Each structure stands twice: as structure tokens, then as C-alpha cells.
Amino acid sequence: MWMLILFWTLALAAVIGTIRYKKPLxxxxxxxxxxxxxxxxxxxxxxxxxxxxxxxxSMR
Incomplete structure (x- = not known):
């Protein structure tokens, strides 16, 4: 569960950083x-x- 919370926090930080610093990378x-x-x-x-x-x- 903690990895999922960490992922969403990272994703939110990436979106905020993209908007703030104008770096789409x-x-x-x-x-x-x-x-x-x-x-x-x-x-x-x-x-x-x-x-x-x-x-x-191999799963179908």
C-alpha cells in the first residue's frame, strides 16, 4: 500500500513540477x-x- 501512495505522490509532484517549471520532461x-x-x-x-x-x- 505504501508503494501506491508513494507512486501517487510522485505523480502529483511531477504534474506540479511540470506546471511550475514548464519542463514537460x-x-x-x-x-x-x-x-x-x-x-x-x-x-x-x-x-x-x-x-x-x-x-x-505465457498467460493468455
């Missing part, structure tokens, strides 16, 4: 954060990492 920060979030969630699965990835991508 700051809007890419939440995208990289969500990729990191997904990586952490996959790493938390109690299976070996590559087996977890094979399982995720």
Missing part, C-alpha cells in the same frame, strides 16, 4: 516509476525471477 517520471513498481512486484513473487516472467508472458 518531468511527466516521464511517473512512467518510469510504474515500470519500477511492476519490477518490484514481480520480484516479490516467491518463485525464481525467470520462471515468474515465463509464467506472466
Amino acid at each position: 518531468l511527466l516521464t517520471v511517473p512512467f518510469f516509476a510504474i515500470i519500477g513498481f511492476v519490477f518490484v512486484q514481480v520480484a516479490m513473487v516467491p518463485m525464481p525471477f525467470w520462471d515468474t516472467l515465463k509464467f506472466i508472458f
